[in-house]
Amino acid sequence: MRDYVAELRALVGSRPLILPGTSVVAVDERDRLLLLRRRDTGGWGLPGGLMEPGESFEDTGRRELWEETGLRAGELVLLDVFAGPEYFYRYPNGDQVHNVTAAYLARVSASDRLVLQETEACGAAFFAAREVPAGVIAPERPIVARYRRIAEGERPWPTWSSSTTACAARPR
Structure with missing residues (x-):
């Protein structure tokens, strides 16, 4: 299948598109957040991307x-859906998007081998909430800020089941 967004871009150029997608707030056993160094912008971002038709x-x-x-x-646990003017983004090539992002929490293992897709990411690291670098790309800053509020105890932290990667809200 040809790239859906590329087909749209061929029709509308770099004009703003409303694009649904998903970001994964992947945390390890020490509740550190996985961030990827993005090749297109040099900034840090969450794993994720745009929805394909039928997904x-x-x-x-x-x-x-x-x-x-x-x-x-x-199991993915919905963190929130993020949309609005602060999720507008202009890529370095001029393409403009209004992101509608479903962000999910997921447990991953820091001991698992990371295999980066080199066309999109040139690095990856796990960060404690207080060590998240300043260079997080604009549309993901509110998602990372939500993770930080959870990790720093300002919002309820999910409890992870020992038998699965599922989590449920823990009452405070």
């Missing part, structure tokens, strides 16, 4: 996490 948000998250990192997610 669910969860399907998109699983596919993108696998394609970009070689990691598999168990």
Whole structure:
């Protein structure tokens, strides 16, 4: 199948598009966040990407996490849906998007081997909430900020089941 967004871009050029996608807030056993160094902008970002026709948000998250990192997610837990003017982004090539992003929490293992998709990422690292670098790309800053509020105790932290990667909200 030809790239859906490329087909749209051939029709509309770099004009703004509303594009649904998924970001995966992948955390390891020490609750550190996985960030990827993006090749296109040089900034840090979450694994994730745009939805393909016929996919669910969860399907998109699983596919993108696998394609970009070689990691598999168990159950995904919806963190929130992010949209609005602060999610507008202009890529270095001039393409403009209004992102509608479903962000999911997923447990991954830091000991699993990361296999980066070199066309999209040139590096990856796990960061504690207080060590998240300043260079997170604009549309993902609110998602990372939400993770930080959870990790720093300002919002309820999910408890992870010992038998699966599922999590449920823990009452405070």
